[in-house]
Amino acid sequence: MQISKVSALLFSSILIVFFTSCVKDVDFEQAENITLTPTIASSILFSNSEASRFSDNGMELETVTDTVPDITILKDQFVNDNLIRAELVFEAANTINRTFGLQVDFLNEDDELEHTFSFFANPSSNGNEVITNYTEIFEDDSLEALKFTSKLIITLSLLPSNDGSMLNENSEGNIGLKSKGIFYFNVEL
Amino acid sequence: MKRHTLYTLALFLALTLSSFSQNKQLLFGFTDIPQSVLINPSTQLENDWFVGFPLLSQLHANVGLSGVSAFDLFADDGKDFNSKLQDVVFRMEATDFYTATQQVEIFSGGFSKGSSFERDSYFSFGIYLESDVIVYHPKDYLVLAYEGNANNIGRPFDIGDLNVSAEMLSVFHFGFSKKVNEKLTLGARAKIYSSIFNVNSTNNRGVFITEEGENNLLKHTFILDLNVSTSGLKSLLNDENTNATNDTQELVKRVLLGGNLGLGLDVGMTYQVSDQVQFEASLQDFGFINHTKDLETYDIKGNFVFDGINPVFPEVGDGQTAEEYYEEISENFEELFDTEAEAEKYTTLRPIKFNTALRYAFGKNRSRDCNCLADDDGYINAVGVQLYAINRPKAPQMALTAFYYRRILRGLRAKVTYTMDSFSYTNVGLGMSAHLGPLNFYILADNLLEYQNLAKAQSASLQLGLNLVFGRGQ
Numbered sequence: 001m002q003i004s005k006v007s008a009l010l011f012s013s014i015l016i017v018f019f020t021s022c023v024k025d026v027d028f029e030q031a032e033n034i035t036l037t038p039t040i041a042s043s044i045l046f047s048n049s050e051a052s053r054f055s056d057n058g059m060e061l062e063t064v065t066d067t068v069p070d071i072t073i074l075k076d077q078f079v080n081d082n083l084i085r086a087e088l089v090f091e092a093a094n095t096i097n098r099t100f101g102l103q104v105d106f107l108n109e110d111d112e113l114e115h116t117f118s119f120f121a122n123p124s125s126n127g128n129e130v131i132t133n134y135t136e137i138f139e140d141d142s143l144e145a146l147k148f149t150s151k152l153i154i155t156l157s158l159l160p161s162n163d164g165s166m167l168n169e170n171s172e173g174n175i176g177l178k179s180k181g182i183f184y185f186n187v188e189l
Numbered sequence: 190m191k192r193h194t195l196y197t198l199a200l201f202l203a204l205t206l207s208s209f210s211q212n213k214q215l216l217f218g219f220t221d222i223p224q225s226v227l228i229n230p231s232t233q234l235e236n237d238w239f240v241g242f243p244l245l246s247q248l249h250a251n252v253g254l255s256g257v258s259a260f261d262l263f264a265d266d267g268k269d270f271n272s273k274l275q276d277v278v279f280r281m282e283a284t285d286f287y288t289a290t291q292q293v294e295i296f297s298g299g300f301s302k303g304s305s306f307e308r309d310s311y312f313s314f315g316i317y318l319e320s321d322v323i324v325y326h327p328k329d330y331l332v333l334a335y336e337g338n339a340n341n342i343g344r345p346f347d348i349g350d351l352n353v354s355a356e357m358l359s360v361f362h363f364g365f366s367k368k369v370n371e372k373l374t375l376g377a378r379a380k381i382y383s384s385i386f387n388v389n390s391t392n393n394r395g396v397f398i399t400e401e402g403e404n405n406l407l408k409h410t411f412i413l414d415l416n417v418s419t420s421g422l423k424s425l426l427n428d429e430n431t432n433a434t435n436d437t438q439e440l441v442k443r444v445l446l447g448g449n450l451g452l453g454l455d456v457g458m459t460y461q462v463s464d465q466v467q468f469e470a471s472l473q474d475f476g477f478i479n480h481t482k483d484l485e486t487y488d489i490k491g492n493f494v495f496d497g498i499n500p501v502f503p504e505v506g507d508g509q510t511a512e513e514y515y516e517e518i519s520e521n522f523e524e525l526f527d528t529e530a531e532a533e534k535y536t537t538l539r540p541i542k543f544n545t546a547l548r549y550a551f552g553k554n555r556s557r558d559c560n561c562l563a564d565d566d567g568y569i570n571a572v573g574v575q576l577y578a579i580n581r582p583k584a585p586q587m588a589l590t591a592f593y594y595r596r597i598l599r600g601l602r603a604k605v606t607y608t609m610d611s612f613s614y615t616n617v618g619l620g621m622s623a624h625l626g627p628l629n630f631y632i633l634a635d636n637l638l639e640y641q642n643l644a645k646a647q648s649a650s651l652q653l654g655l656n657l658v659f660g661r662g663q
Contacts, residue, residue, distance in 0.1 A: 046499045
């Protein structure tokens with residue numbers, strides 16, 4: 001049968017193409033070590049306080065404190081496993097002729113201090129905005145401390161003036177704080 | 190997810206493992222193969238009747254990846270895999286996609302009606318299983334995963350880049366083709382769909398953006414409208430039984446119209462312009478599926494702007510403490526990303542497919558070895574062009590094909606195609622159909638140029654099948 005011979009020939013040639021087709025020069029095992037290295041930026045705290053608010057019945061408030069409790073994100077398993085570095089960036093804008101100190105305490109679940117840092121916001125002698133930048137870097141030990149953190153205590157302190165003057169209800173100017181966190185991850189899939 | 194359920198699903202998928210791309214440029218108009226009637230219901234087959242070998246009459250599989258090939262990524266070239274992957278992620282656009290389609294006929298048959306000289310009607314029917322997956326490149330999600338937002342201040346991340354649709358369904362169909370006059374033939378095919386499972390997330394909108402802030406250093410804006418709907422998966426993935434047989438029984442039940450049901454219609458026409466020129470066009474799968482059973486749906490919807498915790502220091506600020514503010518924000522976030530599973534009914538439309546062809550036949554059969562039982566006195570060559578389009582979630586996909594068809598021998602026909610589509614401009618396909626007695630075997634494959642190294646191919650499609658055909662032109 002001529003037809004069946006030709007058919008068989010043609011079909012086998014197609015099949016040969018299929019069976020000799022191949023996937024060359026590739027290495028699919030490379031996919032085993034995928035690494036992602038995203039850097040996440042997030043707003044954290046901000047505040048703006050007028051000079052007059054630091055006066056209370058003729059007395060100055062020396063410190064004001066606030067607490068951010070129940071922080072769960074830093075103890076998250078993903079963060080714990082993959083966070084390799086963090087930076088907290090602060091910007092203080094001061095138009096008051098007084099130095100302010102900002103202190104941030106990092107507490108663990110048992111309210112034990114894991115880490116702390118502080119910086120001073122420089123005074124403005126002429127009412128113009130004086131910007132002070134401060135960056136706290138978390139690596140190695142401090143990074144580990146950060147990963148245990150479940151509570152932040154933020155303390156703003158008003159340092160005494162050089163000339164003994166006090167802020168009162170009519171004092172002008174304000175102290176502004178802005179901040180962001182930059183979190184470096186290394187995620188191996 | 191239970192392992193045996195996965196195996197069962199994999200088995201189902203493997204059953205359909207064959208090669209068939211949504212675009213069946215080789216099968217379309219190849220009327221020696223009975224399954225060509227599935228593409229255009231107005232096709233008049235030249236046989237008295239046919240029956241497909243159960244599960245073997247049509248196996249079709251197709252895989253495609255636009256914008257990249259496996260070789261780009263996995264080439265053994267000593268380059269760092271992560272940088273190659275990153276390169277691919279950033280080079281591909283959100284309109285690039287991965288697609289896979291499989292079809293297998295469980296049962297098929299057809300017969301002609303009318304006097305042997307004046308056959309003017311053809312009936313065809315059957316059941317087939319189809320799987321269809323399309324995943325668009327979720328570019329902005331991957332860029333976010335790769336780089337994060339810190340170095341993308343001011344760049345909007347498009348939530349709509351998540352666009353996925355996957356389904357497996359069985360189709361019961363019955364079609365009818367009628368010669369209206371010497372020139373015009375019309376056809377239609379009614380379909381009942383039984384969805385085995387469906388995953389649909391194709392209408393996502395919104396944006397995530399981090400900008401320089403006014404109150405604080407940064408401002409984050411979330412505008413989210415996301416939806417993922419699934420049907421048929423919940424019971425398979427969550428059930429308590431550890432017996433694979435139960436899942437298999439459930440799947441078989443769904444194949445036999447026990448799934449989420451839908452209706453569809455194919456319509457087609459063939460117009461014989463002249464003795465040698467023919468035009469045809471068809472629309473397939475004009476239909477819908479109502480998902481009402483075994484549902485699991487997720488919604489994330491809402492707007493939220495976050496620029497930090499404020500005010501702190503209630504003594505010198507206004508009222509609220511940082512604690513209160515933090516709690517409020519936490520609640521807002523939780524509300525926004527609350528992804529509790531619900532069971533909302535939904536409807537999916539089937540991807541409509543359009544096929545059209547213009548062909549010119551030439552070269553009368555002048556058999557040297559005087560084939561006194563000449564199968565017909567028709568032309569032995571045909572050339573033409575075909576256009577294919579399919580409606581997809583983001584935009585229709587199209588393919589343009591030029592073809593040459595030849596009756597090589599009485600029982601052997603071949604078709605060669607050259608196709609341009611989203612995947613490549615150099616897709617050459619070859620199809621053969623052989624008839625030995627009543628036995629019809631066919632094999633159709635495209636992207637032949639890439640078979641030397643499949644890793645470089647961006648798409649591949651293979652289709653084959655076995656039929657019994659009676660009364661073919663005799």
